[in-house]
Amino acid sequence: MMRLEDLQLFVQAADAGNFSRVARQLNITPAFVSGAILRLEKSLGVRLFIRNTRNQRLSDEGARYLPHARLMITAMQQGEQSLRAAESSLRGTLRLSAPSDFGRNLLLPWLDEFLAQHPQLTVQLRISDRSVDLVSEPLDVAIRYGQLSDSSLVAWALAPEIRRTLCAAPDWLLRHTPPRNPEDLMEHNCLGYVWREQAYQRWRFLLPDGEKVVSVRGDRFSDDADVVRRWALSGQGLVYKSRLDLLPDIMAGRLVELFPPEWGEPAPLQLVAAHRAQLTPAVQQLKNWLQQQCAQLLHSENQGMD
Template sequence: MKALNDLYIFVETAKHGSFSKAAHGLEVTPAAISAAIKRLETQLDVALFIRSTRSLRLTSEGEMLLDKATIALKTIQEGIDQISQTQGEIGGNIVMSAPSDFGRNLLLGWLNEFSEIYPNITVSLELADSVSNLYNQPIDIAIRYGVPPDSRLVALPLCTRNRRIACATPTYLDKRPPIREPNDLIEHNCLCFQLTNTMDNHWSFMREGDSETVIVKGHFSANDGDAVHRWALMGKGVIYKSILDTAHDLKEQRLKPLLLDWKTEPCPIYMVCVDRRVLNPTTHALHQFLRTKCEQHLQDAEQFLTEHYYSQMA
């Protein structure tokens, strides 16, 4: 910003035709004015002013720079004014990323509702299960499952109560041995999510202080959570996914919940950004909207699962 300030001092000095008058107008010392002009002249390797004891006038290079600098500074000031005017308004473009399953099956519809409430907002959405590098990529916010391992990131909770659930289609389960205990999954085709070299095939369950982790296997795995979900709906096997992702299919009985007497792994979901300055009124409005949607969606799913569990016990 020092170079920009020096350019502003140059324009004001040319306008006043005097170091001392420019210093008075800018409320700085003449020495500060002289130092700023000298820095510019050194950087450009030209003389900007012809100085004498009684007068100060621009060189031809100084006149050329004055014309361009005046336009540039005016444009910059207009941009600053525009930012100041819109800081308290809800609008503008949000560039965001989200997991594929959550993004396609929930977020798209919710963003449509959000845009109807706030028509001045536009959204650029990237759907991928790979973790976007928010420091290198032009993404304002990311929706992520799990607590971000990078403590420098700002993480706003969307639904911390969310957990995973094991489920499969009724047609698949009718043809296979019953699943009453976590270890029964060993005899089943389990559909796994794989990211880079990590396979999500260690499924954990807890009950009455005991914990069981089953290493599952199956014929299908994918680096896309939505693909794994779709295989399950085709009756290809058992999945162990977020309740948020599977809630619609559970309630519509396309998928049947399993092992409801066991507690499953937590699967919290957050809205993440690299800097709190990204959290303007627009992103705050989006966070509150998505948090409400996630909580309502999970609450409906939990009510269904509770009723389903007790109906089985009856």
């Protein structure tokens, strides 16, 4: 197996033109240098130097190999520096905000794995469906659903193709006739979500013949999206929210989708920051990790359908 140390000694010997000179520069013996060159020659199957009793010079093969050896040493050094930089950067505290349902039920186990990979990193997690002010509050990044309303923020897509989906529990379906179109929702108990002190009761759908918005009614409202999902699981009514949040329940049969997924309103999941400078190595690694976990979750659904 080729050693980096042997490769480095070969380049240094080629530059110096003499094994003894390299040995003096590095405070090692000429025999050590010679042994390194012999190992490299054996590994490559060629002679790199023409030797005699007075000096050594590069062979034709050695001269051809020298620029490649320099590139390999540079690449190895850059790779080591990159690993050390990434390791050293994933220290300190990463302050993160996430929506309630996604944060509790998907993000928490994903963060456990992420922190196990980066034990020098500390995460401060805020679970809230409130739209936090990333400029004034002590947060590095936030995970959000939907399109940005503030154009001054920057966002990186985590799951860009996600939509909302309409679901109900099997128990609810035993007691009610499922809706066939958005207009039917006005006759059903729709579980409401409160955001910025306003109940989200206008549900938007994208049908093949165009957009449809219906005003729904229900007997339960919460500003915590996880609570709304739990109500749906217990058979209290219909829920309309991010399909990513509901996917584990759909796959397990705890919830049933009532409309085609493509009818749902787009609700992309994004990692948001106040400015691009906040894409630190730790945030970059977290972004990559979350993109990977979202993709694996969606892929697991596709595998289950095969």
